[in-house]
Amino acid sequence: MKVDIERRIQQSAEDSARKIRDRLAARKVFAVNLISSPGSGKTTLIEAAIDALHGKKRVAVIEGDIETDIDAARIRKHGVQAHQINTRSSCHIQPFLLLSALDHIDLRATDLLFVENVGNLVCPAEVPLGEDLRIVALSVTEGDEKPLKYPLAFRTSGMLVITKTDLLPHVKFDPERVKTAARAVHPDIEIFEASAVTGSGLPAFLGRIEALCDRKNG
Amino acid sequence: MHELGIATDLLDIALAEAKKHGGRRILAVNLRIGVLRGIVPEHLLFLFGHVSKGTIAEDARLEVEEEPIRIECGSCGPSEAREFVLECPSCGRPCGGVGGGDSLRITSIDIDTD
Numbered sequence: 001m002k003v004d005i006e007r008r009i010q011q012s013a014e015d016s017a018r019k020i021r022d023r024l025a026a027r028k029v030f031a032v033n034l035i036s037s038p039g040s041g042k043t044t045l046i047e048a049a050i051d052a053l054h055g056k057k058r059v060a061v062i063e064g065d066i067e068t069d070i071d072a073a074r075i076r077k078h079g080v081q082a083h084q085i086n087t088r089s090s091c092h093i094q095p096f097l098l099l100s101a102l103d104h105i106d107l108r109a110t111d112l113l114f115v116e117n118v119g120n121l122v123c124p125a126e127v128p129l130g131e132d133l134r135i136v137a138l139s140v141t142e143g144d145e146k147p148l149k150y151p152l153a154f155r156t157s158g159m160l161v162i163t164k165t166d167l168l169p170h171v172k173f174d175p176e177r178v179k180t181a182a183r184a185v186h187p188d189i190e191i192f193e194a195s196a197v198t199g200s201g202l203p204a205f206l207g208r209i210e211a212l213c214d215r216k217n218g
Numbered sequence: 219m220h221e222l223g224i225a226t227d228l229l230d231i232a233l234a235e236a237k238k239h240g241g242r243r244i245l246a247v248n249l250r251i252g253v254l255r256g257i258v259p260e261h262l263l264f265l266f267g268h269v270s271k272g273t274i275a276e277d278a279r280l281e282v283e284e285e286p287i288r289i290e291c292g293s294c295g296p297s298e299a300r301e302f303v304l305e306c307p308s309c310g311r312p313c314g315g316v317g318g319g320d321s322l323r324i325t326s327i328d329i330d331t332d
Contacts (some may be wrong), residue, residue, distance in 0.1 A: 004240050004326045009227045009249075092220060121255050123220040151302040152254050152320070183303045184313070 013127060016095030020130030027107035030216040031115060032209070033131035035153060037146075038119030040139040041163040041196060043071050048116050048196040050078040052206050053112065056168065057213055060110040064093040064103050064118045068083050071116065081105050091121040095130065121146070124144040125153040132216060135211075140173040141165040147181035154185045159192065161205055221257060224322070225265040232275050232327050241329030244275040250291045252285040252319040253300050278327075287319035 006109050007016070010078065036043050050059045060081040063071040072084035083104040084098050098115060104115065125136075136157035138146055141164060144194075147154040151177040154160060160182050162175055175193060182189050190208065193203035232247050247266075251257050259282045270276050286298040291306035291313055299307060301318075306313050 001239070001241075001329050001331055002326050003235050003241070003329060005235055005324050006233065007231060007324055008328075009224055009231070009324055010324050011231075012221065012227060090220075094223070126220055126255065146303050148304070152256060155254070155320075181304070184316070185302060187315075 010188075011126075013095045016099050017128045017130040020095060020099050020121055023099075023102055023107065024113070024130065027110065028217050029107050029110050029113050030133070030213040031113040031129075031131045033115045033117060033124075033129050033134045034137060035117045035120060035121070035124040035134065035157070036123045036137035037142060038118070040137045040142065042116050042119070042137055043074060044196045045161065045163060045194070046116060047078055047130060048202055049114070049206055049209070050075070050080050050195075050200070052202060053082065053210065057111040057210060057217075059112045059114065060101070060105045060107075061114045061116065062098065062105065063116050066091075066118060073193075081110065087118055091118055091120050092127050093117050093129060095127065098129050111217050112209070119148040121153045125150070127155050128156075133158050133212060135159045135161055137163050138178065139163050140167050140171050140175075142173075144174050144177040145181065145183050147178060154182050154189065157186070157189060159190045159208075162191070162193045164195060164197075165193045165201060166198045201210045221262045221265050222269075225256065225262055225269050226282075228266060228324060229269050229275055231324050232278070233273060235310065236274060236329050239329060240331050241293075241327075242274065242332065243330040244278040244327055245330055246279040246281055246328040247275070247324065248281045248283070248328070250283045250285050250319040250321050250323045250325050253287060254302070254319040255322055256323070283325070285319055285321045288317045289313050290315040304313055 052138035061075045062083050064085045070083040075082035105194050134157040136153050192203045192205035236244050263280045289297045294308045
């Protein structure tokens with residue numbers, strides 16, 4: 001006997017993501033889920049954002065890594081709230097883990113929450129965390145064909161930030177090719193280029209985040 | 219590694235539905251998975267076999283229907299692809315649009331009620 005079901009899988013993850021969204025909405029917190037491969041400069045980008053938005057937005061950070069709290073410790077040095085999730089065997093932050101991590105952040109004292117996902121361009125793209133904006137970071141040392149190789153990461157992200165642009169003179173990386181590929185996968189994706197080392201491109205990128213954040217903070 | 223969570227979800231849904239319909243044994247779980255999901259069916263099958271041990275879904279087959287990507291070409295009309303393309307596979311011109319390929323659904327189960 002055949003029983004028709006027609007249901008999406010990962011319902012439990014979606015339930016947790018909905019609870020996260022509700023809690024963030026109640027406190028008018030704008031949440032960014034930052035995904036990328038390992039070593040693209042996510043933590044450095046967040047550090048630069050914290051410093052640049054100081055006095056404008058109250059930033060908090062939840063760090064996701066397989067092991068260690070190295071990143072959360074790095075973030076705390078910038079004087080903001082930070083909590084570390086260790087996912088152990090899991091290659092991405094699962095919504096239920098983020099939901100309980102929210103207990104460690106004072107959301108009433110937060111305007112902008114960065115969730116730095118585990119470095120991985122595959123699995124984090126699969127899992128909505130109830131975020132307002134997903135940003136995919138791609139560094140210029142990684143090759144310009146990544147959007148075609150990992151389409152879901154670019155398709156599900158509202159924004160692409162090309163990082164480490166100070167290294168462009170030293171690598172074979174064509175930003176225009178990346179942009180074409182990213183837009184083929186996701187026509188509406190917003191694209192920024194930034195170097196956290198020189199600061200080039202950061203004002204435009206962070207200005208956009210701040211504007212989006214303003215809308216939610218009300 | 220995210221296949222493990224999917225296997226667990228699958229099992230939960232299949233067991234609940236089988237119970238509702240008086241199933242004594244789950245013979246097959248039928249899925250539709252988009253090619254963009256990056257899910258390896260063999261991996262999913264292995265993990266499902268593991269999590270379903272000792273349940274009525276033990277030994278159930280996983281039948282995966284692949285959902286392709288839909289391509290819209292201004293000249294050639296709609297077509298399908300198994301991986302992301304920038305140009306229409308027929309005429310080589312840039313595609314007008316692409317969609318689909320991201321389903322992750324359990325469509326039905328086959329159960330034995332005897």
